[in-house]
Amino acid sequence: ELGAFTHYMEKEIFEQPMALENAMRGRFSDDESTSKFGGLNLDAREFRHVDRIVFLACGTAWHACLVAEYLIEKYARIPVEVEYASEFRYRNAPLDKNTLVFVISQSGETLDTLEALREAKRKGYRVLGITNGVGSTIARETDGGVYQHAGPEIGVASTKAFTSQVLIGGMLALHLGRMRDLSFSDGREMVKAFRSLPGLVSQVLGQAEQIKEIASRYTDYEDFLFLGRQSMFPIALEGALKLKEISYIHAEGYPAAEMKHGPIALISEKCPSVVLSPHGDTFSKVLSNIQETRARKGRVIAITSAGKDFPEEGADDVIHIPHAHDCVMPILATIPLQLLAYYIAVNRECDVDKPRNLAKSVTVE
Numbered sequence: 001e002l003g004a005f006t007h008y009m010e011k012e013i014f015e016q017p018m019a020l021e022n023a024m025r026g027r028f029s030d031d032e033s034t035s036k037f038g039g040l041n042l043d044a045r046e047f048r049h050v051d052r053i054v055f056l057a058c059g060t061a062w063h064a065c066l067v068a069e070y071l072i073e074k075y076a077r078i079p080v081e082v083e084y085a086s087e088f089r090y091r092n093a094p095l096d097k098n099t100l101v102f103v104i105s106q107s108g109e110t111l112d113t114l115e116a117l118r119e120a121k122r123k124g125y126r127v128l129g130i131t132n133g134v135g136s137t138i139a140r141e142t143d144g145g146v147y148q149h150a151g152p153e154i155g156v157a158s159t160k161a162f163t164s165q166v167l168i169g170g171m172l173a174l175h176l177g178r179m180r181d182l183s184f185s186d187g188r189e190m191v192k193a194f195r196s197l198p199g200l201v202s203q204v205l206g207q208a209e210q211i212k213e214i215a216s217r218y219t220d221y222e223d224f225l226f227l228g229r230q231s232m233f234p235i236a237l238e239g240a241l242k243l244k245e246i247s248y249i250h251a252e253g254y255p256a257a258e259m260k261h262g263p264i265a266l267i268s269e270k271c272p273s274v275v276l277s278p279h280g281d282t283f284s285k286v287l288s289n290i291q292e293t294r295a296r297k298g299r300v301i302a303i304t305s306a307g308k309d310f311p312e313e314g315a316d317d318v319i320h321i322p323h324a325h326d327c328v329m330p331i332l333a334t335i336p337l338q339l340l341a342y343y344i345a346v347n348r349e350c351d352v353d354k355p356r357n358l359a360k361s362v363t364v365e
């Protein structure tokens with residue numbers, strides 16, 4: 001079943017163009033320049049009444065929620081809150097009657113997420129889900145939702161399920177945005193960007209050999225920082241989680257600007273940083289973070305946009321991702337981080353598909 005691949009994680013990383021294609025199939029309308037979902041069970045009038053969205057999830061799925069927060073607030077201008085399912089359940093959060101609750105779960109069986117969903121439903125909130133597990137408990141108990149159609153994910157570290165959740169979050173931002181102030185032409189640009197995504201992801205996957213070579217120079221470190229701003233911040237968290245789960249290297253994700261408020265103390269020749277620095281509003285700020293890191297002897301792997309002016313010699317290693325619409329950049333930036341974590345873990349002879357102490361789906365509290 002593995003075919004030419006050594007591990008399921010590797011196979012699933014390379015399946016991403018197809019998983020993304022499957023998440024989009026039949027879900028765009030060119031006439032209306034929007035996305036559409038069959039199973040939300042909410043009509044436009046009901047959606048218009050939503051004035052706040054709360055996302056609940058755990059682990060990698062929680063990172064996908066954070067990206068959805070950026071995208072929905074940016075394109076649909078609806079306030080979004082993201083909470084760990086396990087915290088929501090015991091917090092007794094005050095929610096307004098026009099709040100819509102969303103849970104995200106690859107397996108659809110994570111106990112903390114399931115119990116958070118039950119708690120929200122018990123209080124009378126409408127709860128929708130984004131799940132990959134067809135017919136899973138969460139899929140059955142939500143009032144409606146979106147299936148990811150990413151196919152089975154066997155590697156314990158989530159890869160294709162994460163990018164497909166982020167994509168669906170972006171498509172929801174488009175859907176909700178087009179019911180509000182997002183124009184026809186802005187919607188059309190987003191549809192175009194989403195459709196181009198499988199091809200762009202394939203381009204990044206085409207750089208796997210180069211990323212493997214970079215990984216070989218970072219195998220022996222025991223600490224890593226991952227930095228990014230705006231929608232790249234959750235991707236920094238996800239990159240750090242992937243690395244720690246499968247290689248057992250200590251890694252932390254931070255918003256790049258927070259570095260000076262503490263983490264900068266960690267930087268030395270023993271602690272490299274992976275810095276998400278695609279072209280955009282905060283590009284020059286992130287560049288200064290890179291300089292500050294290197295001035296303290298910290299090695300830097302920069303992920304930046306191809307064809308844009310990243311300074312020559314600006315980082316120790318540079319990985320280029322295509323420059324595309326903002327709504328797809330978080331997905332493009334994820335791919336090199338997955339590959340880096342994978343190759344570093346393989347070099348360290350770790351059991352990539354079954355990391356110690358972890359299970360694919362966490363059905364205990």
Ligand code: F6R
Pocket residue numbers: 058059060061062104105106107108109110113156157158159241245360361362
């Ligand atoms: C990390 C990972 C976990 C899961 C988390 C939630 O790679 O896989 O952090 O994301 O346990 O699982 P689901 O999405 O099945 O609810």
